[in-house]
Amino acid sequence: MSKLQIKNLTKNFGNTKILEDLNLKIEEGEFVVLVGPSGSGKSTILRIIAGLETPSTGEVLINNEIINDLKPKDRDIAMVFQNYALYPHMNVFDNLAFPLKMKNIDKKTINKSVNDISSMLGIQHYLTKKPKELSGGERQRVALGRAIIRKPQLFLMDEPLSNLDAKLRTQMRAELLKLHKTLSSTVIYVTHDQIEALTMGNKIAVLNHGKMQQVGTPSDIYNNPTNTFVAGFIGNPGMNFFDLKIIDDSKIMFYDQIITLNPKISLIPKEKDLLNKKIILGVRPEHLFVTQEKDITFNATIDLIEMLGNEFLIYANLKTGGSNFSIRLTENSALKRNEQIKVAIDLSKALFFNEDTGKRIYC
Ligand SMILES: Nc1ncnc2c1ncn2[C@@H]1O[C@H](COP(=O)(O)OP(=O)(O)O)[C@@H](O)[C@H]1O
Ligand SMILES: [Mg+2]
Incomplete structure (x- = not known):
């Protein structure tokens, strides 16, 4: 649970400007969707927030403190990717328990956390199964569970549902939102799918070519776009x-x-x-x-x-x-x-x- 701020962030790879003077404020407990076409710089923003990439200029602040120099492991941030990597040789229980074991947490607490998280996600009956015995949706739930179990300050989700089929995706969207309500954590959710953005975000940030185009509620973005890019990109078909x-x-x-x-x-x-x-x-x-x-x-x-x-x-x-x-x-x-x-x-x-x-x- 924390407040995140990005201030005048730019990122160049060689001579190419990837992110240009980005500003974004995310309040504690907000679920913000960052949406933009492929290649617009969404993953780069998440990687900078997570500390996996350094900004060329600008600052990342959590609870008003600049965290630019903090190592990824010290940032208390969990990231969920499209290609969720579960440990194939471990069963679901051990996959979920892994982040806590790494922190030397006692067995009793681990058991309780795994039970709580797995029933919250409806995977309590799969605890002894290996990832390959699970469907795509079940695996994605385990990956989410593994991210949640550490109770990080901030979740970064990079197109976490794009490998799922349409029906499962709709279902998981609803589940993620429910989960967010239960945990009241701060989430940045990245997608290239404008429908996903409209249905999930209470705040949407629209990115194009590494520039922030507009930040607003779904109805702001849909009814009051600030430029032709946002008007054409949001809506199916667009304006x-x-x-x-x-x-x-x-x-x-x-x-x-x-x-x-x-x-x-x-x-x-x-x-x-x-x-x-x-x-x-x-x-x-x-x-x-x-x-x-x-x-x-x-x-x-x-x-x-x-x-x-x-x-x-x-x-x-x-x-x-x-x-x-x-x-x-x-x-x-x-x-x-x-x-x-x-x-x-x-x-x-x-x-x-x-x-x-x-x-x-x-x-
Ligand atoms: N390590 C890198 N070196 C050079 N260019 C990169 C690197 N990472 C990303 N890019 C480029 O930055 C741009 C934005 O990429 P990315 O943040 O992955 O976009 P998105 O997630 O919105 O699809 C792309 O043009 C991509 O090719
Ligand atoms: Mg990406």
Whole structure:
């Protein structure tokens, strides 16, 4: 249980900048998800926190104390990896007991800890089995148990569920969250899966190319992304982007259409320097409609329809060019591939971004 802070952290490997001026504050007992594409620097951050890698500049603090010079074993941090390495020749009991034996803890205490942890994780019936006799999920639970048993101050989990099948992954996500509640420990959980991030974190930190893009609650990140990267990366599929130009107080240009929006123009940013400049209009797939007249209505062609059980995803393209986009529909419709449709945008749900920097423009 501890507070963690990363201050102005940078990491270079040779001449390559891997992490750039990172800052992150994690309160005691928080479950924070660090999410970003593969190669964005997530594992490097965890390795620096654990002391397995040294930062080029910047500081790591636990409970307001700089720990840069502490050896990994003195940091009281447990790490759980995707490739959990259990000792193959030891049974589950001995695998769980190992970290405590290393600390010369007495046998009675070890027995009690192993029993407590194994029943908490539902592996109490496997104590005499060897890892190879267990399923992937059971093995991952043993690995978790081995990390938990030392009761470390801080857990670092690096994509711990990515080797499990989809159903087991969903189940283990719920179990991890339950476990976090029971232990009230501080956890940093790394994933490249934005759905995992949205469902697990009470705080999400989004990383891209070694730079922190945004830190916030799942609803902040989803509804109020600060830039086009976060808007496009979070959500499945991500936010749609369209080109827009503001002509004057009442007119906008949407590709080749001039649309009069008075008085709805108030929903569009009006800074003078944006006039007659292309800006990016961002809309979530669930805020696009087929054939309901709204503020902006345009023609498109359906490329693909995906049935996802409780919803439909329509992938379509604009006649006038621009990137392809997606529409989320919750009701079955008679729409077909290659069909021409009229699509409408509700401006009150749209966001705006600077075309050059990708940064959000607020109204
Ligand atoms: N020891 C290393 N030497 C050189 N480059 C490295 C080393 N470790 C990681 N990198 C590079 O740093 C970048 C970030 O890697 P990593 O932190 O593993 O990303 P992630 O975990 O987000 O996939 C990658 O481009 C990777 O190739
Ligand atoms: Mg990684």
